[in-house]
Amino acid sequence: MRAFAYHFAFEFHTGLRNKTLLLMMYLLPLGFHFMMGFMMVDINPFFLETMIPAMVIFALLSGMILGLPQPLVEARETGIFRSYKINEVPAASILVIPALSAFIHATIASLVIVLTGALVFNAPLPVNWLPFVLVYLVIVLTCSGLGVLIGVISASSRVTVLWSQLIYLPSMMAGGLMVPLQMLPEALMRVARLLPASYAMDAFKGLAMGMPVGYDPLWGVLILLVSALLAFALALYLFSWDSKNTARRNPILALLVLLPYILGAILLPLPEPIPFM
Amino acid sequence: MSDVIVVSGLCKVYDELVAVDDVSFTVREGEIFGLLGPNGAGKTTTLECMEGLRIPDSGNIDIMGVDPNRDPRKLHSIIGVQLQSSGLPQTIKVKEAMKFFSAYHGVNPRMELLARLNLSEKAESEYQTLSTGQQRRLALALAISHSPAVLFLDEPTAGLDVASRVELHCLMNELKEAGTTIILSTHDMAEAEEMTDRVAILLQGRIVTISTPRELTATGSGLTKISLRTSDNTATGVEFPAVEKQTFGEEYNIYYSRDIGPTVTAIIYYIVKNNDTLIDLRVERPSLEERFLELTKEGAV
Numbered sequence: 165m166r167a168f169a170y171h172f173a174f175e176f177h178t179g180l181r182n183k184t185l186l187l188m189m190y191l192l193p194l195g196f197h198f199m200m201g202f203m204m205v206d207i208n209p210f211f212l213e214t215m216i217p218a219m220v221i222f223a224l225l226s227g228m229i230l231g232l233p234q235p236l237v238e239a240r241e242t243g244i245f246r247s248y249k250i251n252e253v254p255a256a257s258i259l260v261i262p263a264l265s266a267f268i269h270a271t272i273a274s275l276v277i278v279l280t281g282a283l284v285f286n287a288p289l290p291v292n293w294l295p296f297v298l299v300y301l302v303i304v305l306t307c308s309g310l311g312v313l314i315g316v317i318s319a320s321s322r323v324t325v326l327w328s329q330l331i332y333l334p335s336m337m338a339g340g341l342m343v344p345l346q347m348l349p350e351a352l353m354r355v356a357r358l359l360p361a362s363y364a365m366d367a368f369k370g371l372a373m374g375m376p377v378g379y380d381p382l383w384g385v386l387i388l389l390v391s392a393l394l395a396f397a398l399a400l401y402l403f404s405w406d407s408k409n410t411a412r413r414n415p416i417l418a419l420l421v422l423l424p425y426i427l428g429a430i431l432l433p434l435p436e437p438i439p440f441m
Numbered sequence: 442m443s444d445v446i447v448v449s450g451l452c453k454v455y456d457e458l459v460a461v462d463d464v465s466f467t468v469r470e471g472e473i474f475g476l477l478g479p480n481g482a483g484k485t486t487t488l489e490c491m492e493g494l495r496i497p498d499s500g501n502i503d504i505m506g507v508d509p510n511r512d513p514r515k516l517h518s519i520i521g522v523q524l525q526s527s528g529l530p531q532t533i534k535v536k537e538a539m540k541f542f543s544a545y546h547g548v549n550p551r552m553e554l555l556a557r558l559n560l561s562e563k564a565e566s567e568y569q570t571l572s573t574g575q576q577r578r579l580a581l582a583l584a585i586s587h588s589p590a591v592l593f594l595d596e597p598t599a600g601l602d603v604a605s606r607v608e609l610h611c612l613m614n615e616l617k618e619a620g621t622t623i624i625l626s627t628h629d630m631a632e633a634e635e636m637t638d639r640v641a642i643l644l645q646g647r648i649v650t651i652s653t654p655r656e657l658t659a660t661g662s663g664l665t666k667i668s669l670r671t672s673d674n675t676a677t678g679v680e681f682p683a684v685e686k687q688t689f690g691e692e693y694n695i696y697y698s699r700d701i702g703p704t705v706t707a708i709i710y711y712i713v714k715n716n717d718t719l720i721d722l723r724v725e726r727p728s729l730e731e732r733f734l735e736l737t738k739e740g741a742v
Contacts, residue, residue: 167541167544167545167547169544170537170540170541170544171541171544171545174530174533174537174541177532178530178533181532182532239528239530243524243528244528244529244530245528246494246524246528247524247528247529247583249493249494249513249517250492250493250494250517250520250522250524251517251542251546251583252514252517252545252546253542253545405494406494
């Protein structure tokens, strides 16, 4: 327990000492939040209704999908994991503690978003706080699981950015954060169902904001939860201590994490389209 | 003394490169065992297989009854490792690193090691701000913080200044006296000669010899270097018994002798007989470095 506490304290401080992590955890989500608050409301009046959940999801995506993987890959490439191995640091700690630390940082950023969203931009607050917190925790688990999995399977730092952006950019554009899913063409709505952001947004809207989503949002929560558990299990299974000269398990297996989303895209009904104004 | 490490038939191949080829040796309790060899000889791969960082393709390793691949957790509780390239997070502070790894080993951090390794002033410094020598000293402090029974040192003095090197050697001797078995991989022949009880020389993945440094140097060409300087330089051109080759310089005459007794006796007799005055006479046994070069040359041939 003492080892876990030291490890966690170190990881948490690293988030503050490391400029890149600081950027991903705080500067990018908060900067984007204020920019959207001042500009987007005029462009898209719907945006204000879901501004708080959308910006919270954005903070989690940037902190965990963009921020978490890179330090893991760099640590493996620079031999830090080798030092960890010879000093009895378990693989599970290497994967879980950065996720836990990222959760604290992302929660601080999310609190700022919720408070300033309501006070500065008059964005509506959640009507049901308990579901809001529970959904938030499930999304944290999902995003951190995916971030850790990307960090484990990426062969190099350069590839990591590519993998992260494969989730991050589509989530931003078609995940329902900037514009409601219903405003997308049907084919794109289906594709959006392959992204965790769309289920996260629906779960926030349906369970915490009191808005209709066209299906029981608990299905979305279940999909996120299963995906999170799959992601952590796969990350642990595919974990490698060394980037050179050691046999690594096939990273293609990581695609299994998409299974719950594929099932969701096939089985869950799409919302009624809203025409552009 | 019992064997604490038994390596037998160790092989490791990377793609088509045979890094370690049928390596076998034992290390006795409480000895400093040197692994010598040129770059690419297989030293680090051998060490990393023993440290549980690489999986051998074949062969057996037994470290105090533990197979590194079957029980790595148990292995890492009895061994300490200073890696050649010590990977630590760039932003971790020296003091944090001591606490962090000690906690995972389940021991209290031995902060006195920082003072011993001249790192006290750097306790609050981040790893990335340390010099190469300081980083290596920190790696050593971390390796011994849980008082391991077996210590692996991979090029421990590389990048260290003279004072730090002397301090490290003192520390190694103290650990040896306390019963720690040390496996030392080094390029530094003087260090190996001074510090090790036995050395194994690796060439192209194979062990070519295992012996004490003294025995090893004795089995070489065996020529002892005798440097002579006299006031009148009367010995120039004279042939002395047991001398196999000689060179004559402006200040010193150099003789390479198979048997120093007759050679030195004859030299002194000659000087006295010719009323010359001895200014300097040096006798230098063949060094481990010379023997190492002989062996690597033979291996290369």
